Amino acid sequence: MTQTIAAGKGTTQSLEMSPKPQVTWNLVLLSIVLGIGGTFQYGLQVSTISSPSEYIQKFINQTWLDRNGFPLHDETLSLLWSVIISIYNLGGLLGALSVGYLSGRFGRKKTLLYNNITALLGATVLGFSKILGSFEMVMLGRFLYGVSTGLGLNVHMIYTGECAPQQLRGRITITSALFAVIGKCTGLLLSLSELLGSEDLWPLLMASSVFPALIQLVTLPFFPDPPRYLLIDKGDKEGCIQAMKKLWGDRDHKAEMDEMLAEKAAINGEKAKSVVELVCNRAVRWQFLTLLLVYGLMQLVGINVVYFYTYDVFYNAGIPSAQIRYVSLGMGITELLTIGLCAYMIDHVGRKALLWKSYSILSLTLGTLTVTLSLQKNYSWMPYFSTILIFILLLSYGIGPASVSCTLTTEIFNQSYRPAAFVFCGVLNWLGLIVLGFVFPFIVQGLGSFCFIFFLAYCLVMAIFVFLFVPETKGKSILEIMEQFQHLNFGGKKKKTDKQTDINLIFSTRFSTRF
16 A cells, blocks of 8 residues: 655655654764864964964074075975965865765764875874975875865765754854864864964874864774665665664754655656756756855855955954964954854744845945955954954855855755765865965955946856846755746746756655654
8 A cells, every 4th residue: 555745745744743853862973073073174284384484484584594504495386385285275175076986975973084094094194294394295195184074074965964963954054164164163272382383383283183083983893884874875764763763862863864865766766866967957957057156166255365454354353463373263253253153043944035135234344345445445444343243244255155155055065966066166266265265365466346336247247147046945845846947947836847847756754664
């Protein structure tokens, strides 16, 4: 005997009638373990490289002098330092390219465990570079860090999206953004000269990623793979049930199981899609466009450019240069608190509202900041106004693109397209960092503060795009979200060439029993 249910509305009604899921300790602990070895490492590496730059360049010059008997030319030293900076991004690009294959081949958990070995190798190489007198080891260590970060960053976001129950998906997935900022704040704190930011201790600072890697390597084996991955990708129903009970508590999970079975039936055994299929398939055209604009091009928000200007703004505001690093730490803490606020709001306000409103505030603030920066030498009070605007930018960025884009990416694709989506946006993000690193100095040199106009235009376009075209995903199943995008992809016409859009699914009554 069988019964027919709708994968969209029927699943939602079932979820609404089921008890509201509570955040369990195991789910919290898993989020922490994933964050420590995932996006935390990215934030840590971003913030620890600038403070010891003077000492590392001095080490390179001294090493060259000891080997060859003459010092490096300034141009050669600058080139070697540029290689040390950029090789991290190249490693990140390689790591991002491997996300789809490795996470599908070994699973989410094993991929992260193996990834920690790469991080440990990078930390070891960097930690012994000064003792062994090899600046080449600094380059190798940075490259290994990049590979580890590029892989771990994306697998972490996939893992959190697949281990969260539907009604807690926003709150759980936003932890990936939260731990990136925690990593950044930790790096800024460790970089203080009172701690590890000194000439003698910079190798320890650069090797600090060894601790989060070890923590995840030891603790992650005690947690299961994501329930959604176990059921849909591996076909392991019993493993999925055990994972749900361990992560979501010992209650009735029939509604969540039905929703995952609906997605599994819609996919109908299809293997993970490639990036080429993601780009070319009309059935996910608007999802791909949303991914490209919201997450892939997020560097165009201009937050890194804002950080570039903070030193001049704070210095002109009368803050002593020796104290500016503490203000920068305060900026990181502000971003952390903002993302914490977003974690509370995202499942109440919704993704769409947070995004388009934050983009609107960003565009308005960037326009005002362009004016204040160009006039700050003419009016003594203008740097203070610019300082306020910088903190408004941080608040808007943290509560919008920095947080919501990670959640949205996990929600707008089903299980077969999700790995390819993270490969694509990961590669685009690392390419953006590389290109921006090379092009940005010339843009600033040519346009000065007026370079913000480009970022203003992007934020304004994004506010309009999200408001008009991106559907709200809060509290909806993956198949419901796909059905919403179906109307955009095919102009409201029913299209069943792609199996992810089938909504009439047959389930045996054996799935109606409690487990």
